[in-house]
Amino acid sequence: MPTDLEHIQRVMREADCLHPMAEVEAAISRVAQEVSNTLRDANPLVFCVMNGGLIFSGKLLTQLNFPLEQSYLHASRYRNETSGGELFWKAKPEVSLMDRDVLIIDDILDEGHTLMAIVDFCKRSGARAVYTAVLLDKKHERKARPDFAADFIGLNCIDRYVFGYGMDYKGYWRNAAGIYAVKGL
Numbered sequence: 001m002p003t004d005l006e007h008i009q010r011v012m013r014e015a016d017c018l019h020p021m022a023e024v025e026a027a028i029s030r031v032a033q034e035v036s037n038t039l040r041d042a043n044p045l046v047f048c049v050m051n052g053g054l055i056f057s058g059k060l061l062t063q064l065n066f067p068l069e070q071s072y073l074h075a076s077r078y079r080n081e082t083s084g085g086e087l088f089w090k091a092k093p094e095v096s097l098m099d100r101d102v103l104i105i106d107d108i109l110d111e112g113h114t115l116m117a118i119v120d121f122c123k124r125s126g127a128r129a130v131y132t133a134v135l136l137d138k139k140h141e142r143k144a145r146p147d148f149a150a151d152f153i154g155l156n157c158i159d160r161y162v163f164g165y166g167m168d169y170k171g172y173w174r175n176a177a178g179i180y181a182v183k184g185l
């Protein structure tokens, strides 16, 4: 079925802006400082979790002023829907993680299944230490494991379906320059 672009446009028009661009950019700069303090001497291997992690990764990486290697992995649970299902690996890391300090960068920690599975994979692949950075930590009582938290968090966000800064609504608006909540979700 062709995408109803009028619907996609309406979602943007009716959305609530939760975190405007200036607030998000300030949060990214703070996270960059925290990551630098922890990893500047670690020669880390940094993974962007595609697709959602793309914009946060790009903006964060340009503010990390120390030697690192960068790559990507792709694990998806939502597959352009607004509720999650089974984790599906589209691309596993191709470089060796053995004895490396690894930093995983993703857009959002919601229930946590995605990030937990990625961390678990990295540890089983021989990483020496695995750190995680997320732009948003969504606050609710449905966490897969309440004791699992990201090491670096940009912003806390309310329990709504959000898009922008890499996060999609039905595959659209990853390019929105702010963090928005879909009306009614």
Ligand SMILES: O=P(O)(O)OC[C@H]1O[C@H](OP(=O)(O)OP(=O)(O)O)[C@H](O)[C@@H]1O
Pocket: 049, 050, 051, 052, 053, 075, 076, 077, 078, 079, 080, 084, 106, 107, 108, 109, 110, 111, 112, 113, 114, 115, 167, 168
């Ligand atoms: O904490 P969870 O409940 O597991 O959800 C968080 C994950 O969901 C989104 O990915 P998605 O599966 O939508 O893929 P995408 O990045 O390609 O949008 C997001 O990018 C996180 O990786």
Ligand SMILES: Nc1nc2[nH]cnc2c(=O)[nH]1
Pocket: 078, 108, 110, 111, 160, 161, 162, 163, 167, 168, 169
């Ligand atoms: N776009 C988007 N992806 C998600 N993955 C998990 N939660 C969310 C969310 O609120 N928005």
